[in-house]
Amino acid sequence: MEVKNKGFDYDLGVIGAGPAGLSAAIYAARGGLSVVCFEREVHGGQIINSPEVENYPALGKVSGADFANALYEQATGFGAEVVYEEILSAELTGEVKLLRTAAREYRVRAVVLAGGVTRRKLGCPGEERLLGRGVSYCATCDGAFFAGRTVAVVGGGNTAVEDALYLAARCEKVYLIHRRQGFRASEAELAKLRANPRVEFLLDAQVAEIRGENQVESILLRSTAGAPDRVIPVAAVFVAVGLIPNNEMFRGQLPLTAQGYLTADENCRTALPRVYAAGDTREKALRQLVTAAADGALAGSSAVADLAGEATL
Numbered sequence: 034m035e036v037k038n039k040g041f042d043y044d045l046g047v048i049g050a051g052p053a054g055l056s057a058a059i060y061a062a063r064g065g066l067s068v069v070c071f072e073r074e075v076h077g078g079q080i081i082n083s084p085e086v087e088n089y090p091a092l093g094k095v096s097g098a099d100f101a102n103a104l105y106e107q108a109t110g111f112g113a114e115v116v117y118e119e120i121l122s123a124e125l126t127g128e129v130k131l132l133r134t135a136a137r138e139y140r141v142r143a144v145v146l147a148g149g150v151t152r153r154k155l156g157c158p159g160e161e162r163l164l165g166r167g168v169s170y171c172a173t174c175d176g177a178f179f180a181g182r183t184v185a186v187v188g189g190g191n192t193a194v195e196d197a198l199y200l201a202a203r204c205e206k207v208y209l210i211h212r213r214q215g216f217r218a219s220e221a222e223l224a225k226l227r228a229n230p231r232v233e234f235l236l237d238a239q240v241a242e243i244r245g246e247n248q249v250e251s252i253l254l255r256s257t258a259g260a261p262d263r264v265i266p267v268a269a270v271f272v273a274v275g276l277i278p279n280n281e282m283f284r285g286q287l288p289l290t291a292q293g294y295l296t297a298d299e300n301c302r303t304a305l306p307r308v309y310a311a312g313d314t315r316e317k318a319l320r321q322l323v324t325a326a327a328d329g330a331l332a333g334s335s336a337v338a339d340l341a342g343e344a345t346l
C-alpha cells in the first residue's frame with residue numbers, strides 16, 4: 034500500500050467501485066492523486082446484472098459485465114487500487130477522513146461516496162422464507178433456473194421491464210405485476226414488452242403473499258382497484274420494486290433527503306469539505322450509467338481541484 038502524504042494512507046478514498054466510483058478513480062488518478070476504491074461485493078456495481086446496455090453514448094450495444102471490466106481495467110491502469118473490503122463506518126467531518134473496514138482503518142484526505150443502492154424488498158409473507166427458492170432480486174443471475182416455466186416479475190420501473198424482457202426469452206410465460214396502471218419505465222422498453230406474446234400484464238395488483246412449501250408455487254394477488262383476490266401459480270417471483278440508497282452510515286454527518294439520498298452541488302460536492310457524492314446514491318432526476326460516469330468525473334475532478342487548493346471546478 035502506498036503512503037504518499039504525512040499521516041494519510043491515500044489522497045482519495047472512494048466508497049464503491051461501480052460506474053460512479055471507478056469513474057471518480059479514473060479522473061482523480063489521472064489528476065495525480067493516490068486513490069483507493071472500496072468494494073464489498075464485485076467491481077462494476079449493479080450494471081453487471083444488465084445483459085445488454087444500449088443507451089451509453091457511442092458504445093452501441095455492450096454487456097454490463099464487459100462495461101464493468103473495461104472500467105476496472107481503465108481505473109487500475111491509471112494507478113487506482115481496488116480493495117475488496119466493506120466500509121463499516123466513516124468519519125467525514127474532520128481534516129483527516131477515517132474509513133473503517135473489518136480489517137483496518139484507512140486515513141484519507143478526501144472521500145467520494147459512491148456506494149450506490151440496495152434493492153427494496155416487497156415485505157410480504159413468504160418473501161424471506163422462499164428467498165433463493167424461487168424468490169429472486171436478480172433476473173439475469175437466476176432466470177436460467179426457470180427456463181420453460183411460468184414466472185412473475187413485480188414492479189413498474191425500468192428494472193422490472195428489463196427483467197421481464199430477459200425472462201420472456203427463456204420462460205414459457207411471464208406475468209408483469211404492477212400496483213397501478215402507469216409505469217416509470219421508458220416507453221421504448223415497455224413497447225417491446227407489450228409486443229411480446231409470452232408476457233401478461235397484471236396491473237392494479239400487489240403481491241400479498243408468496244406461497245409454497247419448499248419452492249415458490251404461487252402468489253396471492255390483491256387488487257389495488259377493489260377486485261377480488263387471485264391466486265396465480267408461478268415457479269418464481271422476481272422482485273424489482275426499486276432501490277434504497279446505502280447512506281444510513283452517513284446520517285448525522287451529511288443531510289439526507291426524505292428517501293435517504295445524499296445531496297450534492299452540480300460538481301458533486303456535499304456540505305462537508307472534501308467529501309463528494311456520485312452516482313445512484315445522490316439525489317438527482319436520472320439514474321443511468323452515463324449520469325453515474327458523469328458524476329464520477331465531476332467528483333474526481335473536484336477532489337483534484339480541492340486538494341490542490343484551487344477552486345477551479
Ligand code: NAP
Nearest residue numbers: 155188189190191192193212213217273274275276320321
Ligand atoms: P424504480 O424506477 O424506482 O421503480 C420501482 C417500481 O416498483 C415502481 O414502479 C414502484 O411503483 C414499484 N414499487 C415500489 N415499492 C413497491 C412495493 N412495495 N410493492 C409493489 N411495487 C412497488 O426502480 P428501478 O426499476 O429499480 O429503477 C431504478 C433506477 O434505475 C431508475 O432511475 C431507472 O430508470 C434506472 N434503471 C435504468 C435502466 C436503463 O436505463 N437501462 C435499467 C434499470 C434501471 P410506483 O411506480 O407505483 O411507485
